């Protein structure tokens with residue numbers, strides 16, 4: 001994937017994530033459900049919105065990091081082992097910072 005395409009896709013993702021985060025943060029249903037949650041139900045819309053917000057925030061950070069790597073000319077290389085990240089992986093996840101092996105290690109470490 002060339003740099004121009006990667007940048008376009010990352011910027012689209014960032015705009016989309018910003019929109020989702022804005023909606024999730026300002027969701028009146030989520031806010032209303034949150035007060036109902038105190039009355040005793042377990043998984044409310046507010047909890048789901050919180051979980052989605054956490055995922056979106058993490059992904060947004062990854063996208064911003066990827067744009068930074070694009071600007072530094074380091075895009076497409078694994079941040080851990082510096083080997084090229086396979087094209088197919090970048091196609092599926094343009095924000096991917098690591099090759100499959102290093103990502104696997106990273107996830108096991110958690």
Ligand SMILES: [Zn+2]
Pocket residue numbers: 078079080081082083098099100101102103
């Ligand atoms: Zn690696």
